[in-house]
Amino acid sequence: MKQRTSKIVLVGFMGTGKSTVSRLLAEQLGWSRYDSDEVIVEREGTISSLFETLGEAGFRDIESKVLASLLEAEESSVIATGGGCVLMEQNREAMLKHGFVVALTANAEHIIDRVKSDTSRPLLQGDIAANVHRIMEQRKNAYDFAHLRLDTTSLTPHEAAEAILKALREK
Numbered sequence: 001m002k003q004r005t006s007k008i009v010l011v012g013f014m015g016t017g018k019s020t021v022s023r024l025l026a027e028q029l030g031w032s033r034y035d036s037d038e039v040i041v042e043r044e045g046t047i048s049s050l051f052e053t054l055g056e057a058g059f060r061d062i063e064s065k066v067l068a069s070l071l072e073a074e075e076s077s078v079i080a081t082g083g084g085c086v087l088m089e090q091n092r093e094a095m096l097k098h099g100f101v102v103a104l105t106a107n108a109e110h111i112i113d114r115v116k117s118d119t120s121r122p123l124l125q126g127d128i129a130a131n132v133h134r135i136m137e138q139r140k141n142a143y144d145f146a147h148l149r150l151d152t153t154s155l156t157p158h159e160a161a162e163a164i165l166k167a168l169r170e171k
């Protein structure tokens with residue numbers, strides 16, 4: 001059966017701009033917009049408290065269920081995922097099945113600059129620069145499965161959204 005709805009799914013490392021760009025894309029397209037982290041926070045509490053009480057594995061289980069519910073909804077939407085959402089194969093498969101998957105990238109220095117004053121990402125707390133470098137290395141191929149890859153290092157969020165819309169129009 002042909003799908004009646006469309007979804008754009010944004011993946012990428014922390015600080016590549018998924019949450020920000022998803023807002024602009026949804027606005028431009030007149031589609032709904034969801035951010036898996038925001039849905040989790042509304043339903044379950046802050047990301048930091050979930051990492052503390054359930055550990056990363058417990059957080060990933062919730063994230064996977066939230067992602068599945070967003071992907072299966074009968075409406076066109078832009079979905080921003082959390083940077084670690086791609087680590088589970090079932091999540092990658094579901095994203096590819098239901099949506100057009102866009103991987104945002106940026107170089108480590110820009111990422112560090114973007115996230116350094118934000119305490120909401122438990123995996124980066126402490127030595128933020130060292131943590132960004134370490135986790136980026138661990139995940140160096142994790143975003144390769146996407147349909148499209150966009151380097152946002154020297155783009156504004158508006159330029160990133162425009163580039164995605166252009167790629168969609170040319171698809």
Ligand SMILES: Nc1ncnc2c1ncn2[C@@H]1O[C@H](COP(=O)(O)OP(=O)(O)O)[C@@H](O)[C@H]1O
Pocket residue numbers: 012013014015016017018019020021080114115152155156157160
């Ligand atoms: N292209 C960009 N250029 C400069 N700053 C950006 C860009 N995209 C996002 N930001 C900023 O970086 C921070 C992290 O962005 P966010 O959208 O939360 O990233 P993600 O959801 O991928 O972790 C925010 O303060 C945001 O305003």
Ligand SMILES: O=C(O)C1=C[C@@H](OP(=O)(O)O)[C@@H](O)[C@H](O)C1
Pocket residue numbers: 012013014015018019037047081082083084085120121122123
């Ligand atoms: O990369 C990760 O493992 C995470 C990324 C975060 O989302 P953003 O990528 O939107 O920062 C959030 O889901 C959580 O802190 C874990």
Ligand SMILES: [Mg+2]
Pocket residue numbers: 018019020035037080081082
């Ligand atoms: Mg985000």
